[in-house]
Amino acid sequence: MTEERSWKLLDLLRQATEFLASKGLESSRLEAEWMLAAALGVRRIDLYLQFEKVLQSAEVASFRRLVRQRLTGRPLQYITGDAGFRLLDLQVDERVLVPRPETEILVEEALAFLGEQPAGEVLDVGCGSGAIAVSIARECQAARVLATDLSAPALAVARGNAERHGVQDRIRFLCADLLVPMGADARFAAIVSNPPYIASADIAALQPEVRDHEPHLALDGGVDGLDVIRRLVPLAAAHLLAAGRVFIEVGAGQSADVEALLCDAGFDSSTVSTRQDLAGIPRIVTGAIPG
Ligand SMILES: C[S@@+](CC[C@H](N)C(=O)[O-])C[C@H]1O[C@@H](n2cnc3c(N)ncnc32)[C@H](O)[C@@H]1O
Missing domain, CATH: 3.40.50.150 (Vaccinia Virus protein VP39)
Structure with a gap:
């Protein structure tokens, strides 16, 4: 995963999805979306409106940090800081x-x-x-x-x-x-x-x-x-x-x-x-x- 090239949002999402799947994560696309949304500070649904957006290198780097944490086994909800429960969006951590x-x-x-x-x-x-x-x-x-x-x-x-x-x-x-x-x-x-x-x-x-x-x-x-x-x-x-x-x-x-x-x-x-x-x-x- 090189940092030099510029990334369109959808391309980065696809690459991370493949990468996470290759490491055995079952819901790799969904998890990649949650982490990218957290890295960009947007709602997951908003990703779909900006697939062609070219990301800044700081955004790419921050997303990659979250993906690396996930590969250590840290639960997704602790990484994004959010967990859905009934009607609530709860803040969670360790x-x-x-x-x-x-x-x-x-x-x-x-x-x-x-x-x-x-x-x-x-x-x-x-x-x-x-x-x-x-x-x-x-x-x-x-x-x-x-x-x-x-x-x-x-x-x-x-x-x-x-x-x-x-x-x-x-x-x-x-x-x-x-x-x-x-x-x-x-x-x-x-x-x-x-x-x-x-x-x-x-x-x-x-x-x-x-x-x-x-x-x-x-x-x-x-x-x-x-x-x-x-x-x-x-x-x-x-x-x-x-x-x-x-x-x-x-x-x-x-x-x-x-x-x-x-x-x-x-x-x-x-x-x-x-x-x-x-x-x-x-x-x-x-x-x-x-x-
Ligand atoms: C399985 S978690 C449930 C947390 C939350 N209610 C939920 O459903 O997601 C159990 C909780 O009980 C707390 N706990 C464990 N022993 C306890 C005790 N003796 N008295 C009060 N709380 C305790 C733990 O700190 C933990 O937050």
């Missing part, structure tokens, strides 16, 4: 997990429940980028949210995303280990969480992109992956309003154990169920406290 599509289903379930509820505060435990908390505040005008995380750097990212989407007035942020600092009388209409749920021994076998770049605090759920959920469930039971609901994202093969944890903690067993994700994996476990 301080937070890249929000995943399956978590969008958790938000959908929580919003359907909140739509039927009188106003009450929603608690998002382990908010990371703010994907869940900011989505709920954006999509449910009546919602007030308390977003917590054990990681202060993650909370800073979530706060930035709340401001970016104009919902900072309806979200409080708290650095906390689960619900430990909550007063005994704190009660929530709903508690939502996408906790770390990967078994420690499975971390080494994750895709390098995830294993080497995403925060382990966001991934590692202890010996069987359920350490955090096991602590979370009884705390959630103690801090929900009557008829309040918990929504917890779980890993493949964990839903039956988590449903049992809910029943043991006093959730009404007739309300305990799991919704599958788009791949058919039981993913979002929910249950209500007796009304």
Whole structure:
């Protein structure tokens, strides 16, 4: 890849696409487009209006820097600084997990429940980028949210995303280990969480992109992956309003154990169920406290 020649946008895009594909990247064209848009400071769609544009050498160099980062395995979203989640464009970097599509289903379930509820505060435990908390505040005008995380750097990212989407007035942020600092009388209409749920021994076998770049605090759920959920469930039971609901994202093969944890903690067993994700994996476990 020589820097001397002048490049038309489309030619550079094609060359980078081939290059990334030759290194084994599956969505090479799409990824090249996202990185070129980031390098030029434009929207991806705008690239299509300027295919014939001759790029400045500084623009080409900045694009090539991003491509080189991608080849080290750095996730695309950290390189561009952006991740799409439901209606949101979230700012992300190595301080937070890249929000995943399956978590969008958790938000959908929580919003359907909140739509039927009188106003009450929603608690998002382990908010990371703010994907869940900011989505709920954006999509449910009546919602007030308390977003917590054990990681202060993650909370800073979530706060930035709340401001970016104009919902900072309806979200409080708290650095906390689960619900430990909550007063005994704190009660929530709903508690939502996408906790770390990967078994420690499975971390080494994750895709390098995830294993080497995403925060382990966001991934590692202890010996069987359920350490955090096991602590979370009884705390959630103690801090929900009557008829309040918990929504917890779980890993493949964990839903039956988590449903049992809910029943043991006093959730009404007739309300305990799991919704599958788009791949058919039981993913979002929910249950209500007796009304
Ligand atoms: C899987 S990530 C989810 C992030 C975000 N909610 C999402 O869905 O993209 C889990 C988050 O939980 C946080 N976390 C881990 N252990 C925690 C604990 N004991 N108390 C509070 N947050 C915790 C991590 O820092 C991380 O941000």
